[in-house]
Amino acid sequence: MFSPLCIALAICYTQIIAQKLCDPQLALIDMRYGGDRDEQTIPDSGTMQLKFFKLIFSSLVLCCNFVFPVRTQDLPAPEGDTGRTEKQAVRAKRQMVVTANPLASQAGIAILRRGGNAVDAAIAVQMVLTLVEPQSSGIGGGGFLLLYDDATGKLLSYDGRETAPGKARSDRFLNPEGNPLNYFQAIVGGKSVGVPGVVRMLEMVHREEGKLPWRELFQPAIQLAENGFPISPRLYQLLSREKYLQRFPNSRDYFYLANGQPKPVGSKLVNRPLAGVLKAIANQGADAFYQGEIAKDIVATVNNSPINPGDLTLADLANYQAKKRDPICSLYRVYQVCSIGPPSSGGITMLQMLGILQNFDLASLKSKPIELVHLFSEAGRLAYADRDRFLADPDFVKIPTGRLLDPQYLRVRGSAIDLNRSMGKAAPGNIVVSFEERRSIHWLDLPATTHFSIVDKDGNVVSMTSSIESGFGSRLMVRGFLLNNQLTDFNFIPVENGQPVANRVEAWKRPRSSMSPTIVFNAQKQPILITGSPGGSAIINFVAKVLVGVLDWNLDIQEAISLPNFGSRNRPTELEAGTNYASFKADLESRGHQVIVIPLNSGSHGIQVKNGELIGGADPRREGVAIGD
Known part of the structure; x- marks a missing residue:
């Protein structure tokens, strides 16, 4: 029935998969790089023993099925490492886009120079990113936006997270044997x-x-789409490593030559x-996209996909x-740190980490970074444990x-x-959930996976994170834009220990996110720091690291972003490969x-307001820049 080679490969494959599912370190490596990827829950060892013999047979089938070959090089790294270019902080007096x-x-600052505000610039930025950073975000995905209106002092939070179709069921990502899909x-x-x-x-x-008028905000992206833009080194490297885009004609023809390169x-x-889609949205509003x-064409592309x-x-x-x-905010030292609430888990989890860390003197650890890594990782274990237990739509x-x-x-x-x-591994806290506790926290007396930060000349602030999830999303392209794969941010396993999982798939539900657009305010309630990052569930650690760097270590925003990445997601402690922090392993x-040294490819972009000056920082791990006046 099976060739000897296939049987041998299946045995190896079975061992690898079994080890991954039972070993949290390898399981974490499997999920580490998603655009906004949440790790899937790892089944306990008892469950794995019951399923092991099914796994052997399914491995035989899978190893001979080359539709989705699984090899060690297939470990997902959709937004993987493409090198590092050190950057200097950029300073400006009036307005800035990062x-x-x-x-x-450039598109964002052009809108500001024409008299637009931070919201106008954000729209122009997102439309251009749809075109020039297609692997990361776009109109085929979703996001969260945090806005500070300087004139009113209001902090506003907007949720544009994707939803599951009405026909979605909790077993969506299980195979016929009841096991989670690869x-x-x-x-x-x-x-x-x-x-x-x-x-x-x-x-x-x-x-x-x-x-500014809605239609004007689309013109930079329309012009670039019609006239063309140069492929960047990062996009080229990601396309070179990508294995699935070429299975779909629209995606293949757009990104690749006839020889497959x-x-x-x-x-x-x-x-x-x-360009045609953007013109339609510019002239007719969002209804042109949703109706x-x-x-x-979106529905036909999804439902007629040759794969899944x-x-x-x-x-x-x-x-x-x-x-x-409602935005969520909490005190850290003398600062008010604000972010997005559920369905993103990012804000609450990040604020929990800070709430734990503020009981320690982190400023004294600037000369002892290994001590900070230890404390930071332990705080992360506790916060991520609560996240996995309590947070969903x-x-x-x-x-x-x-x-x-609290x-x-x-x-x-x-x-x-x-x-x-x-x-x-930390356990979640002992909290009994009551109906009354659904209420969100407000910011004192205020009413009320890409990332970019904007400050306009009137002091309005936008912090926005958006994503199509995995690099290049579902790989399905319709009318020139890629569609997301955000439904894989739901837990694949809908029931654990006889109880339904909070983040299971349900019709019209929003999958849990980790996006954490953040604004920090001083004691006078003025914004002093705007930041966020892509990076899957590691976003929370990336953002918390930047906040500690600026608020505790008194670094400027660029220095804080450039610090090596590290932390724990209640799995192994992660240290960024290729940095001096990797030497902390022993x-x-x-x-x-339990320590793993891996690429931790953040994309943090932020603006610091200090002494009447705007200081912009862009992540050296990506191609971003800060531009200001």
């Missing part, structure tokens, strides 16, 4: 596509807070279909709603936000940290840490 791509930064089996094709939310969200924000660095990509011919066809309907698109939600799950951010609760949680020894292991 994004992941120079063309997007990562790429799940993401590639139509089944992983959620209803895109970013266009509807940006329309909502513009209607409430924009200044990516179009070379510097060659122009012209995208007239996307009519564009919507029909989906079940999206026109009604799913037409009924999508962006939501205005608040329209479906009761979330004890007040308890999770200083006394976090002080007790932090008391479990031993300065000399790792606690290992010391941390002597304290009981």
Whole structure:
């Protein structure tokens, strides 16, 4: 039935998969790089023993099925490492835009120079990023936007997260034997596509807070799409390593030559279909995207996918709603740190980490960074444990936000940290969820996976993170833009220990995110720091690191972003490969840490307001720049 080679490969494959599912270190490596990827829950050893013999047979089948070959080089790194270019802080007096791509930064600052505000610039930036950074975000995905309105003192939070189709069920990412699908089996094709939310969200924000006419904000992206833009070294490297785009004709023809090689660095990509879509949205509003011919093409592309066809309907698109939600804020030292609430887990988890860390003197550890890595990782274990237990879409799950951010609760949680020894895997806190605890926390007396930060001349601030999830999303391209695979941010396993998982797939539900656009305020309630990052569930650690660097170590924003990345997601402690922090491995292991040294490719972009000056920082791990006046 099977060849000897196939049997041998299956045995090896079975051993690898079994080890990954039972070994949290390898399981974490499998999920480390998603655009906004949440790790999937690792089954316990008892469950794995019951499923092991099924695994052997399925491995035989899979090893001979070359539709989705699984090899060690297939470990997902969709936004992988493409090198590092050191950058200097950029200073300005009036206004600034920091994004992941120079063309997007130029578009944003051009809008500000024409009299637009931070919201207007954000819309122009996102449209250009759809074109020039297609692997990361775009109109085929979703995002979260945090806005500070200087004139009113209001802090506003907008949710443009994707939703599951109405036909989605909790077993969506299980195979017929009830086992979770392999990562790429799940993401590639139509089944992983959620209803895109970013266009509807940006329309909502513009209607409430924009200044320039809507249609004008699309012109930079339209012109670039019609005239072409040069392929950057980063995009070329990612295309060179990408294995799935070429399975879909639209994606293959756009990005690759006839010989299968990516179009070379510097060659122009012209995208007239996307220009047409942007013109339609510019002239007719978001309805042009969610209804009519564009919507029909999205549905047809998803449902007729040759791999993993989906079940999206026109009604799913037409009924999508962006939501205005309460921001969440908490004190850290003398600062008010604010971010996005659920369905993103990023804000609460990041604020929990800070709430635990503020009971320690981190400023004194600037000369002892290994001590900071230990404390930071232990705080991360505790916060991520709560995240995995309590956080999901608040329209479906009761979330004890007040308890999770209560200083006394976090002080007790932090008391479990031993300065000399790792606690290992942390358990979630003992919180009983009641209906009343669904309420969000407000910021004192205020009413109320790419990242970019914007400050306009009037002091308005936008911090926005958006994503199509995995690099190049579902790999499905429709009318020149890629569709997301955000539904794989749901937990694949819907039930654990007889209880439904909070982040399981459900119809019209929003998958849990880790996006953490953040604004920090001083005691006078003025914004002093705007930041965020892509990076899957590691976003939380990336953002917290930047905040500690600026607020505790008194670094400027560029220095803080450039610090090596590190932390724990309640799995092994992670140290960034190729940095001096990688040398901490032996010391941390002597304290009981399980340590892995891996690329940790953040994309943090931020603006610091200090002494009447704007200081911009762009992540050296990506191609972004800060531009200011």
